[in-house]
Amino acid sequence: xxxxxxxxxxxxxxxxxxxxxxxxxxxxxxLGIHQRDYAVAGSRIRHLPLDIRDKSLVDKLFARRRxxxxxxxxxxxxxxxxxxxxxxxxxxNIVGTLNVSSACRRAGTHLIYVSTNAVFDGKAAPYRxxxxxxxxxxxxRIKVECERLVTETNPGCTIVRPILMYGWNHVVTRPNTATWxxxxxxxxxxxxxxxxVFENPLFNLQCGRAVWAAVxxxxxxxxxxxxxxxxxxxxxxxKVAQVFGLDAKLVTPVKSSFFPGIAPRxxxxxxxxxRMRRELGVAPMTLEEGLLxxxxxxxxx
Ligand SMILES: NC(=O)c1ccc[n+]([C@@H]2O[C@H](COP(=O)([O-])OP(=O)(O)OC[C@H]3O[C@@H](n4cnc5c(N)ncnc54)[C@H](OP(=O)(O)O)[C@@H]3O)[C@@H](O)[C@H]2O)c1
Numbered sequence: 001x002x003x004x005x006x007x008x009x010x011x012x013x014x015x016x017x018x019x020x021x022x023x024x025x026x027x028x029x030x031l032g033i034h035q036r037d038y039a040v041a042g043s044r045i046r047h048l049p050l051d052i053r054d055k056s057l058v059d060k061l062f063a064r065r066r067x068x069x070x071x072x073x074x075x076x077x078x079x080x081x082x083x084x085x086x087x088x089x090x091x092x093n094i095v096g097t098l099n100v101s102s103a104c105r106r107a108g109t110h111l112i113y114v115s116t117n118a119v120f121d122g123k124a125a126p127y128r129x130x131x132x133x134x135x136x137x138x139x140x141r142i143k144v145e146c147e148r149l150v151t152e153t154n155p156g157c158t159i160v161r162p163i164l165m166y167g168w169n170h171v172v173t174r175p176n177t178a179t180w181x182x183x184x185x186x187x188x189x190x191x192x193x194x195x196x197v198f199e200n201p202l203f204n205l206q207c208g209r210a211v212w213a214a215v216x217x218x219x220x221x222x223x224x225x226x227x228x229x230x231x232x233x234x235x236x237x238x239k240v241a242q243v244f245g246l247d248a249k250l251v252t253p254v255k256s257s258f259f260p261g262i263a264p265r266x267x268x269x270x271x272x273x274x275r276m277r278r279e280l281g282v283a284p285m286t287l288e289e290g291l292l293x294x295x296x297x298x299x300x301x
Pocket of ligand 1: 010011012033034036051074075076077078096114162163174
């Protein structure tokens with residue numbers, strides 16, 4: 001008799017989803033769901049197009065299948081898109097999360113909700129899990145509401161808060177800081193990177209490992225998931241240039257005021273990672289370690 005257990009992963013085609021897919025432990029399987037109907041080239045898991053805003057579709061899925069845990073990472077996650085498409089983003093995140101969270105409660109399935117560092121205002125880093133939330137943009141406000149919603153509907157749930165993530169994404173999804181910088185520098189294009197926004201960036205495979213640890217250990221409440229190095233985006237770009245042997249002279253440092261049209265960003269949301277180490281058993285990785293891993297797993301264009 002097979003002892004393989006299956007988790008449901010929403011947002012399976014996203015960057016976090018790819019990290020979870022690539023770190024699947026022995027004895028576990030993923031059913032992934034995402035929104036649009038497309039084939040995911042090179043993926044080893046089953047991805048089902050299913051819009052989580054549609055309660056009847058979510059309920060039907062839970063009526064057909066039982067899951068060992070649900071990792072809910074699906075929804076609109078681009079800070080600037082949310083700022084300019086608020087109503088659509090509310091539906092995607094609030095309605096989608098309510099549907100998934102309610103289905104978990106009724107099925108008695110452990111929920112791991114994926115939140116963000118954007119719940120903080122960036123004025124009191126490094127942030128522990130107990131720090132008060134104070135978002136500065138619409139994306140952060142929506143994620144705070146989602147955290148409240150999942151805690152109300154599933155008091156025993158886990159809330160994982162990853163920070164700025166990087167890694168090779170599925171080609172069908174949006175680029176991330178590392179792939180965007182890499183693609184620009186490879187084409188010899190000049191880029192402007194800000195010096196006044198700090199994070200401890202997270203490699204998506206390391207995030208995947210933390211998510212799997214949460215699936216197995218089911219810690220209750222918030223767990224911060226982040227990397228080891230505090231860097232600004234300019235330092236991030238220089239490290240990408242160094243690791244991939246690209247031209248660092250193409251990178252110009254600027255202040256955030258250089259980009260007046262974008263959503264407000266918290267200045268320093270570096271996350272404390274003690275709970276991640278202690279309860280998930282996952283050590284933070286340096287930016288260089290993550291980028292070297294990317295280099296050794298170079299995608300075929
Ligand atoms: N990326 C980061 O740097 C970062 C940092 C902190 C926290 N997070 C959090 O991590 C989670 C995952 O982020 P990500 O960067 O991996 O996301 P992403 O790359 O933008 O991908 C979003 C995923 O959600 C799916 N989705 C969107 N709307 C949906 C709907 N209505 N029904 C079903 N699926 C839907 C998308 O499917 P389609 O492709 O089919 O549209 C895609 O699979 C999010 O909760 C985000 O807030 C991300």
